[in-house]
Amino acid sequence: MPSIRKGLLQLVFSGSFMKRWNDKLRPMELVEMDKQGHKMIVAWALGELAAQGLPEDQAVRLREDIVRGGIFDYLYRLVITDIKPPVFYQIKANPDHYGRLTAWVLEQLRPRVQPLGREFWDDLCAHCHRQGREEESLAESILAAAHLFASRWEFHLIRPLNPWDDEMAEIEANFQQGLVRRQHLAGVADLLEAPATALGRFVTLCGTLRFQKRWSQTPRIPETSVLGHMFLVACLAYFFSIVVGACSARRCNDFYAGLFHDVPELLTRDIISPVKGSVAGIDDLIREYEKRELERRLFAILDTPVTRPLADSLRYLLGLEVGSEFCDLVTLDGRPACVNWEQLQGTFNEDRFAPKDGRMLKICDQLAAFLEAYTSKTHGVVNDHLQQALWRIRSRLGQEALTEEVHIGALLADFD
Template sequence: MPGIRKSLLQLIFSGSFMKRWNDKLRPMELMEVDKQAHKMIVAWMLFELNTREMSAQERLGIGERIVEGGIFEYLYRLVITDIKPPVFYQIKANPAHYRQLTDWVLDRLKPRVECLGMPFWDRLRLWLDHPEEGDLARRILDAAHSYASRWEFHLITHVQNYDDELEEIEESFRGQLETHRDLAGMPELLQGTGSHLGRLAHLSGQLRFQKRWSQTPRVPETSVLGHMFVVACFGYFFSMAVGACRARAQNNFFAGLVHDLPELLTRDIISPVKRSVARIGDLIREYEFKELERRVFAPLEKGGYSDLSERLSYFLGLDVGSEFVSTVILDGLIREVNWDQLQTTYNQDRFDPKDGNLLKVCDNLAAFMEAYTSLRNGISSDQLQQALWRIRAEYQQTSLGDGVHIGALLADFD
């Protein structure tokens, strides 16, 4: 059974330090983890739209390749760090050079990733060894990558005085996106905010502007968008560790990826505020639902994307009151279940299970990583110290199945 180690969590979180467009004038720092989150949200949209007519098993297979392929590409990017895309594409065009670079990357990833088990490692190696394969999952990831990168590129173009690379970069993005125009949803995404689908992708990207712990100095300053990607990765890894079925593991990734989407509408209201004022949590929830309906769900349904709307609602737990409630689908109806039921009776693809409890653990682990890393970097505050103490105390005795002890994992962060 795969396990989870401190070094793996730190590797995933390290994208919060990795700057993008580092050779360009930028109105704000653009971080790798934010771009990856935006990419995977767009990939989820394209996945849903391009597998509508497929069987459940076909969808699961493609969904697994998209989730894991996205994680594999992120891990690769973390190692090669700041190689400029034109240079990397030249390396990739030469099989011998790409092989050498990839072998070097795999050598550095193995000590961190091997805790997830040899099957996962073999899939990682196979994905990176054969970048030329053009199946649907890779095409969706390539399209989502180009979309998110171009969206980000447009944030910086207006502040450049003169840069002879800008036109060439824009033309490159345009060409990459045109090759994927045949994918369902791509023409609408390319319309930008002129389409309902493009508007949701644009709104999602804006979550990179929204900083977490906004009144607490931290290094690094993480965004809501990047935080969602970290939670999604943690959710997928812990799903593997507890032996989750394929549907459950994928649902946990995608639910983690969108779990803070309502903060587009309310900003990041910290838990003490939600808990300290009578009914404030309920009021916030009511407001979030109304605004989600007005700005997200109604436009999607109007644009013919009711299946996307329904899926997003399921991931956000709107029918059960919280994204952190565990659910399955029985006879077409969403049902709340507990951990033991998820691990036994309902740990089957046909029940479409989602781990609300596991995602809550991952959400707190991501917050712990934010506070811990900032303290290790010399930025201390009462809020950060209290967050570490609270999360350690809350999970000191918590286990997720055999061999997945959250308290023991947190104890490694000393």
Template sequence: MVSVRKSFLQLLFAGSFMKRWNDKHRSMELVEVDKQAHKMMVAWMLYERNSGHLSQPEKIALGLQIVEGGLFEYLYRLVITDIKPPVFYKIKAKPDHYGQLTAWVFSQLEPRVRALGEEFWERLRTYLAVPEADTPARRILDAAHLYASGWEYSLIKRDNPWDDELLDIETSFTGGLARFADLDGVGDLASGLFAGKKTTLGHFARLLGQLRFQTRWSQTPRIPETSVLGHMFLVAAYAYFFSLAVDACPARRLNNFFAGLYHDMPELLTRDIISPVKQSVAPLGGMIKEYENAELERRVFSVLRGGGCADLADRLGYLLGMDVGSEFHESVRDGTGPVRRVTPAELQDRCNLDAFDPKDGELLKVCDNLAAFIEAYTALRNGITSDQLQQAVWRLRNKYAATVLFGRVHVGALLADFD
């Protein structure tokens, strides 16, 4: 039995507090949850580009290894917090030292993670017990990690001209990515980041990174502030663990994670328009959606297709619910057949099979609102008094007081734990 608890959701949110590059001068704060989002977006690109030759079961299995590997690494990182990368790499190089550190990490994670089930707990322990492994999933995650960290480095490079570590840091990124040059897409990402070349994947990855510049609740002071990028990762993680709790099939778990990861990507084009504004003017929601779709086609989908990445454009369109009207609608498709919308009950009862390529809508919306609830709740607990934050907490508690996802996850009871 998989149980998602308050303490685990708060642990996942803790990456919003965790500063990165905090020994360097920074023109803006860089936090762990934003980096994890960018990393997993790049991992998705590399996954799609390097799995076309696989059968459907093999591709789904690789995707789940990437998603869970990324989540395991994030959980590990949350516990070891501020160990500088060079120090951590030295620890990893000594099995005894790494084993001692990892045993302590497990002791910290177990009270909050084990409720997700013995199978998940054992997968986490098995993955983290071995610091290095030359598997396709690990190589994709390592390449994505280097790119996302390198992108952050590009933000602070000009702010630290006196820093004698910069040359070694940049060499570690360029040299590290060179080790993965055999992966389709890595060369384009690296040359787009470090050589200034205009490549299709490089353009897309840099565009996604800009979502960390967009602050959520921009007119409401909060501690911590959260970006659209970090919010997307939290929604993806919550969606994955809720998918485990409702016994979603492997393809559905995978789709729910990546749909959550990209669900706010259109805000690159419109910024974060808060729900009360969208809902207060009747035609506004439809107008925004129409504009988003047109700009997505012009600035993202057409660029990907024109640059030889039609597979990414098509898959991204499915994750964003372009064929069913919203990312928050349930959708399925049979093999290469057309995408169609289904009800939540139909998805759970009849279409919860890999062959249908199923993707949730209502579950994703719950996770989106849950992430907003935790953002508001945490700010209030940290002493920020705001009518907007209080109203958001009250509204979401009431909205989901009686909501039970597929008879397995009582959302109201979960929110009630946040007293």
């Protein structure tokens, strides 16, 4: 029976400590979890464009290959954190050296990842051993292009601050060449011209969520961003969808719903939950404002023949037509419809209904906040806000159970 343990949650969250471009002058700290969030937003966009016209079963398979491949690459990256990219690429070019490195990486990951189940673990092992040995699949090409774009986006932040660095020109050329090699993918040409194109403007706007810090008035270690938080929630949502037995389409929708759930905060800042819950009517007011501004500033960007499918998918993931991203959702007769948990687990747990969890997404959002507060406390930075958050989340989730085998309170007890 697949299960989720404390070690896996802490492993995924550890990317918020992992600094990027550490040998360059930077305008701000750039961390791995933020980059992964941006990468997967780009991968979602490229994947949706590639899925247009595919039979539904192939489209679902492509989406899950992208999601799993992105998670697998991230887990691998977390273990080899101290190896600089140029050195890693040289290792990867030597099958024997790469095979030995991969065997060691998988041994480090095994105790924390294998509890998710044999299928996920076997897929992870196969994915890692396959890298560099075979021609890129469509999903792998999409992930590579997304990685290059997200990394180049960060590079353009630091390039003006490092005019004396003789590596700058070579780094820029490598990013450009890598993207040009993948111009056969729908959308990559638009990324090369970002932010001058609709797709380029959209992914650039999403990338700015790394600038926005969560808990902005509360000292914490680490100071996670909205972008990194969204990626964390996406990973948790995917892991929980595995352990509750969700179908493939539901697993993918849960990942992407987590990845985009705080996109409205591009427009309203990260308004803390106690404020939303304590001031009568303010939550509805904020939601109405967010919806209006999303249409004006985000969906207007995507209102082109090429990117309109992205807008439709994003509306579904955000639950805009039913009023909340935390509604359990399916597609019936081409329209979104709210259902209850039992229906989602039973009748509608099939790819053809495009099911998406809402209640479970809310739990993952709160678990991510718990991880942020708990980690800060373990590093010696604690205050009333963090203590109250930990107490509030434990109180809310202590008795929550998704199935008889998946009890959130038992998972939280691992942190006692």
